[in-house]
Amino acid sequence: MITIKEMAEIAGVSPTTVANVLHGRTKKVSKDTLQRVQDVIEQSNYVSNMGARLLGNYGSRIIAVVLAYRNLGRSSIVQDPFASSIIGAMEQEISRRGYFMMLYANPNIEECLHMALAWNIEGLILLGVEREDYYIFHSRLEIPIVTVDTYFQEKDQGYANIGLQDYEGGYMMAEYLIRQGHKKIGFLMPSCMEQGTDSDPIDDLRFFGYRDALEKHHIRFEQRQVIRMKPNENAREKQLEELAADNFRDNTALFFAADYLAIEAMNVFYDQGYHIPEDISVVGFDNIRASIQCRPKLTTVQQDIDEKGKCAVEQLMGMIKNGKNKHVNIKLPVQLVIRDTVSNLKK
Numbered sequence: 001m002i003t004i005k006e007m008a009e010i011a012g013v014s015p016t017t018v019a020n021v022l023h024g025r026t027k028k029v030s031k032d033t034l035q036r037v038q039d040v041i042e043q044s045n046y047v048s049n050m051g052a053r054l055l056g057n058y059g060s061r062i063i064a065v066v067l068a069y070r071n072l073g074r075s076s077i078v079q080d081p082f083a084s085s086i087i088g089a090m091e092q093e094i095s096r097r098g099y100f101m102m103l104y105a106n107p108n109i110e111e112c113l114h115m116a117l118a119w120n121i122e123g124l125i126l127l128g129v130e131r132e133d134y135y136i137f138h139s140r141l142e143i144p145i146v147t148v149d150t151y152f153q154e155k156d157q158g159y160a161n162i163g164l165q166d167y168e169g170g171y172m173m174a175e176y177l178i179r180q181g182h183k184k185i186g187f188l189m190p191s192c193m194e195q196g197t198d199s200d201p202i203d204d205l206r207f208f209g210y211r212d213a214l215e216k217h218h219i220r221f222e223q224r225q226v227i228r229m230k231p232n233e234n235a236r237e238k239q240l241e242e243l244a245a246d247n248f249r250d251n252t253a254l255f256f257a258a259d260y261l262a263i264e265a266m267n268v269f270y271d272q273g274y275h276i277p278e279d280i281s282v283v284g285f286d287n288i289r290a291s292i293q294c295r296p297k298l299t300t301v302q303q304d305i306d307e308k309g310k311c312a313v314e315q316l317m318g319m320i321k322n323g324k325n326k327h328v329n330i331k332l333p334v335q336l337v338i339r340d341t342v343s344n345l346k347k
Contacts, residue, residue: 002044002045004018004019004022004118007037007040007041007044010040010044011033011036011037011039011040012036013033013036013037015114016113016114016117016140017029017033017037018037018040018041019117019118020117021034021037021038021041022041025142027142028142060100060119060120060121060122061098061099061100061122062099062100062101062102062119062120062121062122063094063099063100063101063102063121063122063123063124063125063313063316064101064102064103064104064115064116064119064121064123064124064125065087065090065101065102065103065104065124065125065127066104066105066106066112066115066116066124066125066126066127066129067083067087067103067104067105067106067127067128068105068106068107068108068109068112068126068127068128068129068133069083069105069107069127069128080260081259081260081286081288081289081290082258082260082286082288082305083127085288085289085305085306085309086127086148086305086306086308086309087103087309088306088309089305089306089307089308089309089310090125090309090310090312090313093309093310093313093314094313097313097317099122099317102119102121107128109129109133109136112137113136113137113140113141116137116141116143117140117141121143122143122144122320123143123144123145123146123316123317123319123320124137124141124143124144124145124146124316125145125146125147125148125312125313125316126145126146126147126148126150127147127148127149128148128149129147129150130150130151131150131151131152131153131156134147134150134152134159138158138159144160144316144319144320144324144325145159145160145316145325146160146161146162146312146315146316146319147159147160147161147162148161148162148163148308148309148312149161149162149163149164149202150163151163151201151202151205152329157327158325158327159327159329160315160316160319160325160326160327160328160329161328161329161330162308162311162312162315162330162332163202163329163330163331163332164202164303164308164331164332164334165331165332165333165334166202166205166206166209166334167205167206167208167209168209168334169206169209169285169301169303169334170205170206170207170208170209170210170213170255170285170301171209171210171212171213172209172301172334172335172336173209173210173255173283173285173300173301173336174209174210174211174213174214174255175213175216175217176299176336176338176342177253177255177281177283177342178213178214178217178219180253180281180342180343180344180345180346181344181345181346182252182253182281182342182345183219183252184225184250184251184252184253185210185214185225185251185252185253185254185255186225186226186227186248186249186251186253186254186255187207187210187211187225187226187227187255187257188226188227188228188229188254188255188256188257188261188265189203189206189207189226189227189228189229189256189257189258190203190228190229190231190257190258190261191228191229191230191231203257203258206257206285207226207257210255224249225249225251227239227243227249229261233264236261236264237264237268240264240265240268240269241268241272244268244269244272244274244280248280251280252280252281252343252345253280253281253282253283253342254280254281254282254283255283255285256282256283256284256285257285258284258285258286259284259285259286259287259288259290259291259298259300260284260286260288260290261284262282262283262284262291262298262300262341263284263290263291263294263298265282266282266294266296266298266341269282276296276341277296277340277341277342277343278343281341281342281343282298282299282341282342283298283299283300283301283341283342284298284299284300284301285300285301285303286300286301286302286303286305287300287301287302287303287337288305291337291339292339296339296340296341297339297340297341298339298340298341299336299337299338299339299340299341299342300337300339301334301335301336301337302334302335302336302337303332303334304332307332308332311330311332315328315330
């Protein structure tokens with residue numbers, strides 16, 4: 001059977017244009033191009049998936065969830081505790097509303113876009129995309145789109161994003177550590193060098209909150225206190241071993257921008273013979289399930305991951321129902337969760 005790519009070559013258009021015509025997305029296709037593509041489709045006796053075509057008459061009821069996170073050394077992004085939790089929450093909410101969830105994990109934006117164009121989806125939720133990537137999707141798709149944790153600029157309009165009070169969370173945790181008597185506090189965040197940047201904007205916001213809390217309490221911030229964790233797990237383990245051997249760079253507390261990094265560090269330090277929080281205090285961000293399962297239990301900043309997933313679906317369904325996109329930037333609240341990994345130096 002002839003492929004979409006082959007039909008595109010015959011018609012002298014892109015495969016994206018052919019896919020748009022096949023699925024009825026023709027608002028941005030000129031009349032001449034539309035006729036040319038339709039003629040090729042008819043002459044080629046092309047038959048797409050009949051189930052999808054029948055569903056398309058009444059709406060496919062398919063919601064695509066795209067995970068475009070850059071993988072930090074794990075074999076699959078869905079193994080990430082945050083990703084797996086939010087996926088589960090979204091799947092439940094999508095199913096409850098009588099829709100089907102299609103999950104696609106790929107850091108390649110063009111391939112994600114091709115997937116979205118190839119399927120007759122009714123809405124799209126994007127996780128882990130940069131603002132520039134969002135505008136690529138927005139310009140080429142005629143369906144409602146909601147982003148999760150995308151950092152937009154003040155001048156940006158026309159997007160729907162579900163985010164978090166990341167700055168406030170960073171500030172809250174740093175101030176708690178200061179109240180406990182810590183003045184040397186390291187901040188450790190994932191490196192995003194494979195993306196061409198040092199860090200993710202979300203982690204930057206958490207860092208800015210931490211830095212401003214130090215400044216408010218007249219504590220000098222030193223650049224050496226910021227440590228960017230390497231993408232590869234084995235490389236991070238070596239990095240943590242070197243950090244411990246260097247007396248934790250004279251820090252008495254380490255603030256990790258993500259729980260999984262904090263828990264990973266606690267395991268490495270334990271293997272090196274260090275005790276938490278006696279030798280070093282450790283805190284995280286997210287309050288993933290493992291943060292209460294590990295020993296000692298991790299002090300962290302809680303975000304409601306389930307609520308973030310449900311909120312994304314809720315916003316998307318409203319846009320589907322109303323037949324148009326809307327501008328909304330929701331920042332869900334955070335709270336401090338105090339457990340067992342911080343020592344009180346004032347005692």
